[in-house]
Amino acid sequence: xxxxxxxxxxxxxxxxxxxxxxxxxxxxxxxxxxxxxxxxxxxxxxxxxxxxxxxxxxxxxxxxxxxxxxxxxxxxxxxxxxxxxxxxxxxxxxxxxxxxxxxxxxxxxxxxxxxxxxxxxxxxxxxxxxxxxxxxxxxxxxxxxxxxxxxxxxxxxxxxxxxxxxxxxxxxxxxxxxxxxxxxxxxxxxxxxxxxxxxxxxxxxxxxxxxxxxxxxxxxxxxxxxxxxxxxxxxxxxxxxxxxxxxxxxxxxxxxxxxxxxxxxxxxxxxxxxxxxxxxxxxxxxxxxxxxx
Ligand SMILES: Cc1cc2nc3c(=O)[nH]c(=O)nc-3n(C[C@H](O)[C@H](O)[C@H](O)COP(=O)(O)OP(=O)(O)OC[C@H]3O[C@@H](n4cnc5c(N)ncnc54)[C@H](O)[C@@H]3O)c2cc1C
Numbered sequence: 001x002x003x004x005x006x007x008x009x010x011x012x013x014x015x016x017x018x019x020x021x022x023x024x025x026x027x028x029x030x031x032x033x034x035x036x037x038x039x040x041x042x043x044x045x046x047x048x049x050x051x052x053x054x055x056x057x058x059x060x061x062x063x064x065x066x067x068x069x070x071x072x073x074x075x076x077x078x079x080x081x082x083x084x085x086x087x088x089x090x091x092x093x094x095x096x097x098x099x100x101x102x103x104x105x106x107x108x109x110x111x112x113x114x115x116x117x118x119x120x121x122x123x124x125x126x127x128x129x130x131x132x133x134x135x136x137x138x139x140x141x142x143x144x145x146x147x148x149x150x151x152x153x154x155x156x157x158x159x160x161x162x163x164x165x166x167x168x169x170x171x172x173x174x175x176x177x178x179x180x181x182x183x184x185x186x187x188x189x190x191x192x193x194x195x196x197x198x199x200x201x202x203x204x205x206x207x208x209x210x211x212x213x214x215x216x217x218x219x220x221x222x223x224x225x226x227x228x229x230x231x232x233x234x235x236x237x238x239x240x241x242x243x244x245x246x247x248x249x250x251x252x253x254x255x256x257x258x259x260x261x262x263x264x265x266x267x268x269x270x271x272x273x274x275x276x277x278x279x280x281x282x283x284x285x286x287x288x289x290x291x292x293x
Pocket of ligand 1: 031034037038102104110112115118162167
């Protein structure tokens with residue numbers, strides 16, 4: 001039986017209390033949100049800590065708020081609340097769909113979006129659509145606030161940019177551009193609750209003619225320690241109309257940028273092939289949806 005080591009338990013009720021605690025004991029503590037990653041790591045003795053700061057009951061850190069600029073999602077918002085948000089399907093459907101792909105419904109009612117981003121698993125479900133949607137991570141400490149693009153918040157397998165006294169407080173996603181669409185796709189080896197072998201999101205923005213590509217952002221997950229934002233795909237298709245030949249080229253370009261490894265979930269070779277297939281399918285889907293947007 002895996003038994004947790006001894007630690008001090010803190011249950012702040014306000015963000016100010018969390019920031020005070022982090023300023024005092026940040027280096028000797030771990031934050032607990034839904035606990036679906038953290039508790040496993042503690043039980044398996046993969047990590048140890050002297051203090052647990054439970055942030056789950058801090059109301060200021062939860063909730064989905066629409067603004068004139070887009071939407072703000074509190075770090076402690078449950079994955080199930082994102083999956084079930086009808087309002088988010090208007091423009092942010094790729095995130096809603098990805099949320100519904102994370103684990104089981106039981107897991108999703110515990111797990112938070114902030115935990116998913118902060119844990120920095122290379123196959124995490126929400127960082128990839130968030131990056132494609134140009135989301136920004138809002139980071140706070142007693143010293144103030146700073147912001148970072150989601151793709152740069154994650155710097156490696158289970159490594160993020162947070163300092164010891166900092167917390168991720170929310171994600172801010174801008175309003176989607178007109179004539180644009182974002183789609184997410186994921187592949188696992190089994191048709192069951194399964195961590196992704198590869199996932200990907202594509203945002204496509206068209207010119208007013210609704211044919212010429214103005215911008216494209218293709219983001220890949222689980223094919224490197226951190227999300228890969230394609231540079232080759234925009235270089236290939238921006239300024240052009242999509243056709244079958246270009247779609248083939250997009251697949252090859254994405255495969256060339258992926259840096260997959262072989263592990264228990266899939267071989268590097270299989271992952272690279274899936275990258276090509278997802279890149280072709282999602283680019284086409286995003287283009288077609290953007291034409292109708
Ligand atoms: C059975 C099962 C299936 C799963 N399937 C999937 C899956 O398919 N896809 C997937 O992506 N994940 C999956 N997970 C992993 C997990 O559920 C998610 O990563 C989840 O979103 C983590 O959120 P949490 O609130 O539980 O984080 P926690 O476990 O509470 O925290 C995770 C880490 O993030 C830190 N943290 C949490 N919140 C913050 C914050 N606001 N600021 C700074 N640091 C913070 C914690 O200190 C900890 O280091 C699965 C887990 C289980 C148990």
